[in-house]
Amino acid sequence: MGYRDGIIAGKEASAQEGFNAGFKKAVLGGYKWGFVRGVASALTGLPDSPRGKLAERIEKKDALWKLCETQKDLSSAGATASGEEGPGQLGSYYGELNRSAAGFRGGGAFSLNSTIRSLLASGRPQEALAHFLDGHRRGLARLDSFTIPPLLKLSHALRLPLFYAEHLHAVAVKGGHLADLFVRTGLVELYFQGGRLTGPRNLFDECPRGDAALWTAMISGLSxxxxxxxxxxxxxxxxxxxxxxxxxxxAASVLSACAQLKEPGLGKGLHGFLLRGGLLDEADAILETALLDMYAKCGEMIYARRVFDKMPERSNSGVAWNSMITGCSESGLYQAALELLRGMLSSTRLRPRWGSLSAALGICGATADLRKGKQLHGYILKAGSNGPPHADGLAQGNAVVHMYAKGGCLRSATALFGTMPRRNVATWTALMSVYGAHGLGRRALEVFGEMKQSGVEPDGVAFLALLTACSHCGLVREGEALFQSMELEHNIAPEMKHFVCMVDLYGRAGLLQEARDFIERMPAEPPKFAWVTLLASCRNHKDLRLGELAAIRALQLDPREVGVYLHLSRMYADAGRWGEVAKVRTSMKEMGLSPATACSWVEVRGKVHRFTVGADHMSGHSARIRRVIKSVRQMMTKAGLLRVKAAFDHHVGEEENAEDLCGHTEKIALAFALTEWGGWGVIRIGKNLRVCRDCHEMFKFVSMNSGVEILLKDPNRYHRFGQGSCSCLDYW
Structure with a gap:
């Protein structure tokens, strides 16, 4: 900032060293040194004629030029060693230069502007405002090209309404100060900070030729x-x-724009451009973090990790750590995200931002890893007022309630909810969601009534949670009443996701024609998800004719929607139409489509174990897992519970089909857990895909035969198995 004052005073840039030291140290000593070197160098570079006009008295001129010559002996090391307020050469030069500046024509205004910048640089905007008002009373404050830029910064620092920026803009136009690029750039920045677009766009387009600072202000503001x-x-x-x-x-601003578009190809091209231009030759934490964040938001976590590992100062960059943690979480790399968070807490003195902790809590909930979730909860409680930045107690409480709710720990979620002193609509929605996911739809409706009685108004997300709860519990009439009340009672316009949820409500209840009619009556063109939802319901209720119609409509909107082909294939298999199954499979192969890989996980003795289709599941345990599955299948067959059906997408013999029915990953996870189970606690299993009916039957049988309680979480809901029954009552 001191260097910039020097440029403004002399209109010539010639103190790069002062710039570097002033910004690197970020202390008043660096500011003073940059100020002295910048102003002195700019003044000595002026021709004799304009230099002579700055001061009227000869003795003032002589003192000033002598000062400008002798300041060259002041080194950057000596300047920064003087400290913020310490004595020495720096303080002497700074004081003398300010005193000499008082003899300039307009020197009072110059000193006023310098002090305002100094106070803003040290984070004291209120003092800067008081100083300006005092100068204004003494007649020193003149609204010219020197004064307007610091006043624009002051306006932003004090978060003043844009009316003040518009007033300064009018003064600049009237006084002809827009020719000064500092003034124009400051106005562009301030308008963008207020969310405006037309003002900065006009200011930029009307400029005959801008410099790098003006272009950067425009690029970063648009981003x-x-x-x-x-x-x-x-x-x-x-x-x-x-x-x-x-x-x-x-470069950092344009990388941010690329991250918004989620175009990794373009991002890689920009990365190459920066390398060729030499912008990455020297370490720059801001630019490197922007590059990392771009790759993370584009889902290119391998490239993001490479940038992260090469950052020399990543131990001091909390933003880099948080970008990596959030990126891994959003890309489904849950274990990597938790490992990064653990590394951040153990190997650095940085505190994770609330966004990172919130993402980690979400991971623990999604994977039902309550052990790590409780550890994070303890960390947040222990941190207290010194906890993660950008978080408040309500946001933390909501996130922890969500974690326990998603992790299947209904008791902890409701207990924490009861202790929260403040609750907003997100808090109530979290509780309604957890009741709905556990099949307690009527309890969710009761909570909705309690929320309204407490004076909290529902929003669209709250209604989505309620409609989902009604859908999972078969509460059709209640769901219809809620949907109608959105606009009539709460003035909330239903979004497309609410319409799709209503289709699911009718479809799960077997009201397939009502579901189709509802789709046809939608106010806008029905999205593919509406038809895919109807198709899934047609498969569950074995309506092949309507299912084929829904599949055709969905494929017209998106021919590459994998879910349509899978549902259609399984419907044909259920009907024994193997020729149609083969055609669907061939179409998928020709288009290069493949279903998502099934994955299940279970926590045993404090460690999460993952199982995927086709993998050699922990070779040392494979034989025992197979024996458990075979034993359970034999017992189910004797009990008349294992029905070998044409439930798969290929025509195989009965023996092979029976083997295939017991090969789903959730069954493997359960078999592994049974071999390692110590006879206490709940077996918690998660799966990334919806559980099939055959696996559901097996879980009920195991809970009845062994007396173990099992909690199975799939993307739709929770299934709590005990004594041969499930909490969903076979409705899901």
Whole structure:
């Protein structure tokens, strides 16, 4: 900032060393040193004629020029060693230069502007405002090209309404100060910070030729307000048409725009451009973090990890750690995200941001890993007021309730809810969701009534949770009443996801024609998910004719929707139409489509074990797992519970089909858990796909035969098995 004051005073940039030291140290000593070197160098570089006009008295001129010459003996090391307020050469030069500046024409305003910048740089905007008002009373504050830029920064620091920016804009236009690029750039930045688009766009387009700072302000501002494509377009115009070299800040802004578009190919091209341009030759934490964040948001976690591992100062960059943790979480790399969080807490002194902890809590809930979830809960409680930045107690409480709810621990979720002193709509929605996921739809409706009585108004997400609860519990009439009340009573316009949820409500209840009629009456074109939802219900209720119609409509909207082919294939298999099954499978193969890989996981003795289709499941345990599955199948056959049906997508013999029925990953996870189970606690199993009816029957049989309680979580809901029955009452 001191260097910039020097440039403003003399209109010539010639103190890069002062710039570097002032910004690196970020202390008042660095500011003063940059100020002295910048102003002195700029003044000595002026021609004699304009230099003579700055001071009226000869003795002032002589003192000033002598000072400008002798300050060259002050080194950066000596300057920064002087400290913030310490004595020495720096303090002497700074004081003398300010005193000399008082003899300038307009020197009072110059000193006022410098002090305002100094106070803003040290994070004291209120003092800066008081100083400006005092200068204004003394007649020192003049609204010119020197004063407007610091006032724009002051306006932003104090979060003043944009009315003040518009007033300064009018003053700049009236006084002809828009020719000064500092003024124009400051206005562009401030308008963007207020969410405006037209104002900064006009300011930029009316400028005959901008510099790198103005272009960067435009590119970063567009990226900040979500205009990523326009931001990239401006960047290419800056480089290709204007021939202006981008700065590191420009590059960081355009990488952010690329991250919004989630275009990894474009991001890689920009990475190559930065390498060729030498912008990555020296370590720059801001630019490297922007590059890492771009790859993470584009789902390219291998590239993000490479950037992260090469960052020399990542132990000091909390943003880099948080970007990696969040990126891994969003990419489904749950274990990697938790390992990164553990590494951040153990190997650095950084505190994770709330976004990272929230993502980790979500992972623990999604994977039903309550052990790690409880550890995170303990960390948050222990941190207390010194906890993660950007979090408040309500947000933390909501996230922990969600974690326990998703992890299947209904008792802990409800207990924590009861202790929360404040509750908002997200808190109530979390509780309604957990009741719905556990098949307690009527209890969810009771909570909804309690929420309204407490004075909290529902939102669209709350209604989505309620409609889902009604769908999972067969509460058709209650769901219809809720849907109608959204607009009539709460003035909430239903979104497409609410319409699709109603289709699911009718479909699960077997009201397939009502579901189709509801789709046809939608106010907008029905999305493919509406038809896929109807197709899944047709498969469950064995309506092949309507299922084929739903499949055709869904494929018209998206010919590459894998779920349509899978549902259709299984419907044909259920009907014994193996020729049609083969045609569907051939179409998938020709289009290069493949279903998601089934994966299940179970926690045994504090460790989470994963099982996927086709994998050699822990070779040392494979034989025991097979024996358990075979034994259970034999007992189910004797009891008349194992029915070998044409339930798969290929025509095989009865013996092979029976083997296949017991080969699903949730069964493997259960068999492994039974071999290692110590006879206490609940066996908690998670699966990334919906559980099939055959696996559901096996879990009920095991709970009856062994007396073990099993909690199975799939993407739709929880199934709690005990004494031969399931909490879903076979309705899911």
């Amino acid at each position: 900040r307000i979500g205009r990523a494509e326009e931001s990239l377009g401006r960047f290419f115009a800056m480089v290709e048409q204007e021939g202006i070299e981008p700065t590191n800040m420009t």
